[in-house]
Amino acid sequence: MEKIKTDRFISFEGIDYSGKTTQIDLLKSFLEGRGFNVFVIREPGGTAISEKIRQLLLDKKNFKMYERAELFLYSAARVQLVVEKIIPMLKKDFFVIADRYVDSTTAYQGYGRRIDLKVIKQINKAATFDIMPNITFYLEIKPGRAYERRNDSAKQTDRLEAAGLEFYKRVFNGYKKISQKNKSFYVLDAEQSVETIHKQILNIITPKIMD
Ligand code: TMP
Secondary structure (H helix, E strand, O other), rough: OOOOOOOEEEEEEEEOOOOOHHHHHHHHHHHHHOOEEEEEEEEEOOOOHHHHHHHOOOOOOOOOOOHHHHHHHHHHHHHHHHHHHHHHHHOOOOEEEEOOOOHHHHHHHHHOOOOHHHHHHHHHHHHHOOOOOOOOEEEEOOOOHHHHHHHHEEEEEEOOOHHHHHHHHHHHHHHHHHHOOOOEEEEEEEEHHHHHHHHHHHHHHHHHHHO
């Protein structure tokens, strides 16, 4: 595959209820205010096929899904997204902001579901054609605190939610490990105010987009 410029590719990570979506909206508005085109994607989803896969993945009725089947489904949804959206948008010089990307697979399927990390690494590479974000913002919140932020309807919605606190603790520790290995992975305290986190994101991003 031809070389794709990824300097405008940004991803957000965090366990559920870390406040990613709010920060993505704020960053999008900021960048658009500066005259940039911005495209936001949410994983799993973002293409017709990926949205169908999302329904399969998040449906609580599919509790019999084997861990590796889950891994392949997330990755299949990602292949569609990379080819149909991420690559074309980067080629058009858009900022692409991803609400979750490969680090979610490493944290949830690798550390959470305990699938061999070597397998995860290979599949992540294959599913993305090695298109990796320039910057990743990780909104860190302890699983217990994230649980407190959920509303009642969320407590029974999808299959992953049903996985329980122990699962989320492994995911949390997984993100910690990822942050220790990756220089472009910025850890932000998700319990700070929305404005403070947004300012921290801008402080990191502004020098990079001035280049
Ligand atoms: P969200 O749209 O609310 O972020 O929900 C997506 C869920 O899917 C969330 O619980 C994290 C999970 N997930 C994985 O387990 N692996 C992945 O690779 C991705 C992208 C998401």
